[in-house]
Amino acid sequence: MNNFNQTIVAPTTNISTQAISLIRISGDDSFNIINKLLKTKIKEEKNVWVRKMFDGQELVDEVVITSFVSPASFTGENVVEIACHGGILNTQRIINLIIKNGARMANKGEFSQRAFLNNKIDLIQAEGINDLIFAKNELALKIGVNNMSGAHNQSIINLKSNLLDIISRIQVSIDYPDYDDVEGSSIEDLTKSLSAINNEVKSLLKRSKMAIKNTNGIKTAIVGKTNVGKSSLLNALLNEDKAIVTDIHGTTRDIVTGEINLENISLNLIDTAGIRKTNDIVEGLGIEKSLKMIDEAELVLFVVDFKSINDEENKMIFDKLKGKTYILVFNKSEFITNEEKNKISKEKINFVYTSAINNEIDDLIKKIEEMHINEELTKNDSLILINLEQISLVQQVKDRLEKSLSAIIGGMPIDIVNVDLHEAWDYLNQLIGEQYDEEIIDNIFKKYCLGK
Numbered sequence: 001m002n003n004f005n006q007t008i009v010a011p012t013t014n015i016s017t018q019a020i021s022l023i024r025i026s027g028d029d030s031f032n033i034i035n036k037l038l039k040t041k042i043k044e045e046k047n048v049w050v051r052k053m054f055d056g057q058e059l060v061d062e063v064v065i066t067s068f069v070s071p072a073s074f075t076g077e078n079v080v081e082i083a084c085h086g087g088i089l090n091t092q093r094i095i096n097l098i099i100k101n102g103a104r105m106a107n108k109g110e111f112s113q114r115a116f117l118n119n120k121i122d123l124i125q126a127e128g129i130n131d132l133i134f135a136k137n138e139l140a141l142k143i144g145v146n147n148m149s150g151a152h153n154q155s156i157i158n159l160k161s162n163l164l165d166i167i168s169r170i171q172v173s174i175d176y177p178d179y180d181d182v183e184g185s186s187i188e189d190l191t192k193s194l195s196a197i198n199n200e201v202k203s204l205l206k207r208s209k210m211a212i213k214n215t216n217g218i219k220t221a222i223v224g225k226t227n228v229g230k231s232s233l234l235n236a237l238l239n240e241d242k243a244i245v246t247d248i249h250g251t252t253r254d255i256v257t258g259e260i261n262l263e264n265i266s267l268n269l270i271d272t273a274g275i276r277k278t279n280d281i282v283e284g285l286g287i288e289k290s291l292k293m294i295d296e297a298e299l300v301l302f303v304v305d306f307k308s309i310n311d312e313e314n315k316m317i318f319d320k321l322k323g324k325t326y327i328l329v330f331n332k333s334e335f336i337t338n339e340e341k342n343k344i345s346k347e348k349i350n351f352v353y354t355s356a357i358n359n360e361i362d363d364l365i366k367k368i369e370e371m372h373i374n375e376e377l378t379k380n381d382s383l384i385l386i387n388l389e390q391i392s393l394v395q396q397v398k399d400r401l402e403k404s405l406s407a408i409i410g411g412m413p414i415d416i417v418n419v420d421l422h423e424a425w426d427y428l429n430q431l432i433g434e435q436y437d438e439e440i441i442d443n444i445f446k447k448y449c450l451g452k
């Protein structure tokens with residue numbers, strides 16, 4: 001457990017050889033501690049100061065200090081930030097001096113945790129900071145910035161107040177059963193208001209589930225027969241020579257993986273062994289893995305040679321792909337004539353032409369983005385959550401709302417309906433952090449970096 005009465009210190013930038021390092025102190029004693037290292041003291045006020053820092057009589061560094069007074073700071077406590085020179089030894093020495101003079105080293109995320117506990121930010125904002133820091137693509141970054149700033153948190157607050165309104169209407173009809181003309185408490189009215197809330201929760205959940213896939217990375221398997229250019233396609237997408245490419249059939253015998261971050265979507269790519277009949281045991285095992293990858297992947301790039309699209313092996317792969325999300329990739333497209341192209345375009349829907357060897361893969365990338373990005377995600381005007389714990393809370397809210405809706409419609413006693421609604425209310429509070437378990441909060445902030 002963290003002791004939040006202590007004053008804490010941590011580097012907020014990496015400790016390395018760099019021009020400037022930033023060190024943050026937070027807590028009641030921040031000003032006392034820094035002043036022990038200065039001959040010309042700083043006042044307890046919001047300001048910027050240029051000072052020489054000393055260890056006793058010995059000059060340590062010339063620094064710029066930015067000071068904030070509680071409650072007007074990130075953590076809500078007195079905060080002093082020191083911009084010192086950025087050598088590894090120098091930064092460590094200053095942190096040690098600060099610790100020697102009364103601070104303790106902060107835990108990961110402890111500054112943000114204090115900000116949360118002092119009501120400077122809610123939990124959605126706190127998680128937003130983390131999303132922003134760890135963002136792998138533009139979409140995650142945009143969501144992180146929005147959530148950190150609390151841009152769309154009002155939607156949760158509105159949901160809460162609408163839900164509370166329903167709960168109180170029901171409560172009145174429970175408390176005063178004879179008084180049955182409380183406005184809006186008829187079965188029809190309650191069903192209507194609850195459905196409206198539920199629809200909002202449902203679309204928040206839908207947006208968020210789609211976004212978390214795009215931000216964490218979509219498991220994308222590249223499959224097809226041997227020698228069609230799967231490994232070349234992987235290399236072209238990754239923009240590096242990761243997988244071995246030769247014109248010998250059966251070159252790739254095990255899976256090769258890599259990650260790419262497109263603008264609004266990340267892909268966890270898996271190159272697989274080409275599928276064909278073989279007597280080679282090792283290759284056979286690789287092919288088994290390829291087939292398994294088709295089952296596990298969220299998206300399959302099925303690479304084919306135009307001329308042999310209807311042969312037995314490809315038919316087998318087509319069969320295996322039934323019900324899966326896949327894109328048919330006609331690679332080596334420089335060998336496909338326009339006439340042939342005209343013929344195919346009438347038959348197949350999700351297909352693209354690529355020439356991996358010439359790095360012509362733009363159509364494929366465009367197609368992948370088209371399939372996974374919609375306006376709701378990029379429009380930037382509503383709350384989207386991209387971490388699992390938050391999404392599972394929203395899921396719980398939805399489950400409880402739906403349970404109470406079917407109870408109302410099924411004519412169950414109204415007090416039973418209210419139990420589920422209270423639970424939905426609790427989950428919404430947990431989501432925004434108005435109700436929390438200390439251990440869960442500790443765990444959330446442990447994911448953060450030191451100094452944040």
Ligand SMILES: Nc1nc2c(ncn2[C@@H]2O[C@H](COP(=O)(O)OP(=O)(O)O)[C@@H](O)[C@H]2O)c(=O)[nH]1
Nearest residue numbers: 227228229230231232245246247332355356357
């Ligand atoms: N002309 C042409 N050759 C390609 C293309 N993509 C791959 N190849 C060649 O096809 C052969 C097999 O490629 P590879 O990526 O190892 O295929 P894999 O067995 O499906 O992984 C190699 O000689 C590649 O250079 C392409 O778009 N055009």
Ligand SMILES: [Mg+2]
Nearest residue numbers: 230231251252
């Ligand atoms: Mg290969």
